[in-house]
Amino acid sequence: MLLHAFLSISLTTLIRESIGKITASVGEINQTYDFVVVGGGTAGLVIANRLTEEDFTVLVLEAGGDHSEDMNITIPFFVTNAAPFTEYDWNYTTVPQNNLENRQLAYPRGFLLGGSSSINSMAYTRASKEDWDLFAKETGDGGWSWDAMQKYIFRNEKLTPPADHRNTAGEINPAIHGHHGLNKDSLPGFIDSFDRMVIQVSNELPETFPYNSDPNGPVGLVGTVSNGSRSSSATSYLAPQFASRRNLDVLIGARVTRILPSPNSTAKRPNFSVVEFLQDGMNWTTTASKEIILSAGSINTPAILLHSGIGDASELLAMNITPIVNASSVGKNLTDHLFVSNTWLVNSTETFERFTRNATKLAELVEEWNNSRTGPLVNHISNQLAWLRLPDIDPAEDPSAGPNSPHLELLIANGGAIPPPPEGNFMRISAALVTPTSRGAVTINSSNPLDPPLINPNFLDTEFDKSAIRSAVLTARKFTTAPVFSDYIISSTTNSTTDAEIDAYIQSMAESVDHPVSTAKMSPVDAEYGVVDPDLKVKGVTGLRIIDASVLPHIPAAHTQVSVYLFAERGSDLIKKSW
Numbered sequence: 001m002l003l004h005a006f007l008s009i010s011l012t013t014l015i016r017e018s019i020g021k022i023t024a025s026v027g028e029i030n031q032t033y034d035f036v037v038v039g040g041g042t043a044g045l046v047i048a049n050r051l052t053e054e055d056f057t058v059l060v061l062e063a064g065g066d067h068s069e070d071m072n073i074t075i076p077f078f079v080t081n082a083a084p085f086t087e088y089d090w091n092y093t094t095v096p097q098n099n100l101e102n103r104q105l106a107y108p109r110g111f112l113l114g115g116s117s118s119i120n121s122m123a124y125t126r127a128s129k130e131d132w133d134l135f136a137k138e139t140g141d142g143g144w145s146w147d148a149m150q151k152y153i154f155r156n157e158k159l160t161p162p163a164d165h166r167n168t169a170g171e172i173n174p175a176i177h178g179h180h181g182l183n184k185d186s187l188p189g190f191i192d193s194f195d196r197m198v199i200q201v202s203n204e205l206p207e208t209f210p211y212n213s214d215p216n217g218p219v220g221l222v223g224t225v226s227n228g229s230r231s232s233s234a235t236s237y238l239a240p241q242f243a244s245r246r247n248l249d250v251l252i253g254a255r256v257t258r259i260l261p262s263p264n265s266t267a268k269r270p271n272f273s274v275v276e277f278l279q280d281g282m283n284w285t286t287t288a289s290k291e292i293i294l295s296a297g298s299i300n301t302p303a304i305l306l307h308s309g310i311g312d313a314s315e316l317l318a319m320n321i322t323p324i325v326n327a328s329s330v331g332k333n334l335t336d337h338l339f340v341s342n343t344w345l346v347n348s349t350e351t352f353e354r355f356t357r358n359a360t361k362l363a364e365l366v367e368e369w370n371n372s373r374t375g376p377l378v379n380h381i382s383n384q385l386a387w388l389r390l391p392d393i394d395p396a397e398d399p400s401a402g403p404n405s406p407h408l409e410l411l412i413a414n415g416g417a418i419p420p421p422p423e424g425n426f427m428r429i430s431a432a433l434v435t436p437t438s439r440g441a442v443t444i445n446s447s448n449p450l451d452p453p454l455i456n457p458n459f460l461d462t463e464f465d466k467s468a469i470r471s472a473v474l475t476a477r478k479f480t481t482a483p484v485f486s487d488y489i490i491s492s493t494t495n496s497t498t499d500a501e502i503d504a505y506i507q508s509m510a511e512s513v514d515h516p517v518s519t520a521k522m523s524p525v526d527a528e529y530g531v532v533d534p535d536l537k538v539k540g541v542t543g544l545r546i547i548d549a550s551v552l553p554h555i556p557a558a559h560t561q562v563s564v565y566l567f568a569e570r571g572s573d574l575i576k577k578s579w
């Protein structure tokens with residue numbers, strides 16, 4: 001960001017700058033701050049922003065770099081260049097998945113300012129009222145209910161016009177959207193004839209696929225895109241006017257290895273205040289005089305806790321880590337959505353293969369994007385979603401948050417795989433299970449905090465999940481039976497028909513939707529399980545909160561970034577109230 005060059009001058013002149021900064025130089029960082037935030041990701045930058053509205057000093061330690069100007073991050077359609085296995089990714093894979101042919105799935109996590117909000121697919125979905133009311137019920141804190149959280153929706157969201165500036169009447173209900181928040185979003189900014197075919201399905205198969213203009217209302221897809229560019233927590237909550245606050249420092253390239261109790265804290269109630277981190281091959285510490293906030297995400301937050309002696313005591317001892325707190329829920333209850341990609345060969349030359357397979361055309365579109373922030377690259381691959389309930393669900397076995405919440409999701413795209421096969425034009429429907437009942441875990445297998453954690457989402461561990469994802473695939477196929485596609489679809493790229501064949505297809509194809517949650521679950525104050533109280537304080541210690549996707553009490557039937565933004569907005573308020 002812009003402040004960078006200016007600040008290296010302050011270093012060479014050895015004058016201690018009293019202005020805040022984003023820096024890669026540990027020499028510019030103070031020894032003590034009121035709050036140290038571990039992870040400059042989706043939640044971490046919300047907290048940094050909101051706490052520095054007050055007279056608190058805040059340090060953010062982010063392991064990755066600042067890539068907010070990089071076209072692979074800013075151009076929405078280039079989301080597949082952002083991850084997995086890139087310079088912006090932690091490059092994690094799962095352990096072999098028993099129910100998915102023992103495949104080790106890619107498990108991307110943002111390794112840059114903005115965290116996963118800088119590499120995600122940008123779908124803006126809030127989850128249902130029932131999901132939020134369940135959060136309140138699961139924690140015994142009505143402050144997490146849908147009604148109580150409304151003000152944070154409006155603090156977070158800023159709805160902006162789509163890149164093509166078309167009239168969006170009928171596509172969205174502006175009254176239920178925020179217009180003055182920090183995180184910008186918009187409807188898809190490039191519409192073509194395929195979008196009209198998808199909407200036509202809602203006229204032709206209205207029982208299964210009724211039209212719903214705005215899934216964020218009582219339930220067009222809004223994305224965290226504005227003026228044709230990605231909006232992440234780095235571009236919004238850490239925009240230059242916030243990054244330059246004198247009470248905020250952001251250190252990039254700083255990988256936190258452990259957190260430690262303060263030297264004078266008692267064993268009975270350890271007071272965490274010291275943060276140990278690695279930068280440029282050297283280990284450093286910094287101190288939080290008020291609180292440490294862990295915001296390293298659903299995988300690295302439990303890993304840092306475990307390496308710091310906060311976890312199941314016997315599991316820690318087996319790794320030669322001295323337990324400080326016997327917190328047996330740390331890393332457990334990992335829950336994630338999974339999806340299966342389904343593609344059809346189509347009789348069209350207007351799919352996105354026209355530019356994913358043609359470098360000349362792609363260069364022209366990048367030029368258009370550069371000049372005017374318009375064209376197909378402003379879209380984030382799927383312009384439409386469908387949310388569906390399983391038709392014959394037994395209420396006693398229904399894992400959804402309520403009768404108005406979905407089990408399944410379809411993500412519909414005007415093209416197939418990226419990069420494309422050598423020939424053909426495609427349409428793709430990714431079919432996802434959004435109420436999984438399988439539970440996995442994040443564990444460690446050494447005492448070295450630099451070793452990658454073991455990630456086991458344990459996909460398709462239950463009969464419900466196996467049958468529900470099969471229903472999702474069948475529902476995707478039903479979508480393609482609408483008459484509007486009869487002269488459009490040439491053939492399916494798979495010919496599995498029996499349940500066994502479909503299951504085999506699922507096992508060979510399923511992938512994570514990259515929505516891991518609940519590895520440091522919030523639970524009621526007096527619960528026997530869980531890692532944080534409803535005020536996000538870690539049970540059994542002082543000086544430590546967790547604010548990121550790991551604290552979600554259950555996986556919402558929605559993409560998870562909005563939940564994380566809202567948890568972080570309220571979490572910041574809870575911290576302010578404490579101090």
Ligand SMILES: Cc1cc2nc3c(=O)[nH]c(=O)nc-3n(C[C@H](O)[C@H](O)[C@H](O)COP(=O)(O)OP(=O)(O)OC[C@H]3O[C@@H](n4cnc5c(N)ncnc54)[C@H](O)[C@@H]3O)c2cc1C
Binds near residue numbers: 043300
């Ligand atoms: C590829 C992908 C696509 C997705 N698509 C969507 C979507 O379309 N819509 C949606 O709503 N959600 C989507 N999600 C999910 C959503 O982005 C995440 O749920 C959300 O961003 C998680 O926020 P977080 O704050 O918990 O973690 P993150 O945003 O991942 O932040 C964690 C931060 O901590 C840093 N960090 C980690 N460990 C350390 C350490 N040891 N020291 C210092 N720093 C550290 C990381 O580098 C990162 O910056 C997607 C996620 C991915 C990965």
Ligand SMILES: *[C@@H]1O[C@H](CO)[C@@H](O)[C@H](O)[C@H]1NC(C)=O
Binds near residue numbers: 070071072081
């Ligand atoms: C963007 O991603 C593409 C594809 O992975 C890669 O070739 C290119 O080098 C990346 N660009 C930058 C600036 O990193």
Ligand SMILES: *[C@@H]1O[C@H](CO)[C@@H](O)[C@H](O)[C@H]1NC(C)=O
Binds near residue numbers: 086089
């Ligand atoms: C992931 O791999 C890329 C490329 O191989 C690398 O640049 C990046 O630093 C790796 N991420 C981490 C966290 O090591």
Ligand SMILES: *[C@@H]1O[C@H](CO)[C@@H](O)[C@H](O)[C@H]1NC(C)=O
Binds near residue numbers: 016019033248249
């Ligand atoms: C760092 O310390 C200096 C000198 O005491 C002070 O002026 C500055 O405000 C501090 N920075 C932050 C972000 O607290």
Ligand SMILES: *[C@@H]1O[C@H](CO)[C@@H](O)[C@H](O)[C@H]1NC(C)=O
Binds near residue numbers: 262264265266
């Ligand atoms: C620890 O020391 C700090 C000052 O360094 C003091 O403010 C705090 O009260 C002490 N805490 C305990 C538990 O003794």
Ligand SMILES: *[C@@H]1O[C@H](CO)[C@@H](O)[C@H](O)[C@H]1NC(C)=O
Binds near residue numbers: 257448449450
């Ligand atoms: C820094 O800490 C890490 C993790 O504890 C350790 O593996 C490494 O050896 C340390 N490096 C130095 C230079 O001390």
Ligand SMILES: *[C@@H]1O[C@H](CO)[C@@H](O)[C@H](O)[C@H]1NC(C)=O
Binds near residue numbers: 262288289
């Ligand atoms: C915890 O330690 C910090 C840093 O030493 C200190 O400022 C704070 O007062 C301590 N809190 C408690 C409850 O002891």
Ligand SMILES: *[C@@H]1O[C@H](CO)[C@@H](O)[C@H](O)[C@H]1NC(C)=O
Binds near residue numbers: 312313327
């Ligand atoms: C840790 O807590 C778990 C349950 O929460 C309990 O079963 C176990 O015995 C405890 N271990 C130790 C060493 O206290």
Ligand SMILES: *[C@@H]1O[C@H](CO)[C@@H](O)[C@H](O)[C@H]1NC(C)=O
Binds near residue numbers: 530
């Ligand atoms: C997982 O979550 C469930 C429901 O919240 C809870 O009953 C269970 O104890 C949790 N498991 C662990 C190991 O924390």
Ligand SMILES: *[C@@H]1O[C@H](CO)[C@@H](O)[C@H](O)[C@H]1NC(C)=O
Binds near residue numbers: 347490
């Ligand atoms: C594709 O559509 C054209 C008419 O638009 C038709 O002539 C042609 O036969 C179709 N091709 C296939 C493979 O269906």
Ligand SMILES: *[C@@H]1O[C@H](CO)[C@@H](O)[C@H](O)[C@H]1NC(C)=O
Binds near residue numbers: 361
């Ligand atoms: C690739 O795109 C260029 C520029 O739009 C176009 O002239 C050319 O015909 C395209 N090539 C193919 C094979 O479609």
Ligand SMILES: *[C@@H]1O[C@H](CO)[C@@H](O)[C@H](O)[C@H]1NC(C)=O
Binds near residue numbers: 227370371372373
């Ligand atoms: C949108 O992007 C264009 C092209 O970079 C720029 O000229 C324009 O000022 C931007 N508009 C807004 C509202 O940011």
Ligand SMILES: *[C@@H]1O[C@H](CO)[C@@H](O)[C@H](O)[C@H]1NC(C)=O
Binds near residue numbers: 492
């Ligand atoms: C369809 O089934 C046949 C016979 O089993 C097989 O050879 C072919 O590869 C399959 N096609 C696809 C697209 O899976």
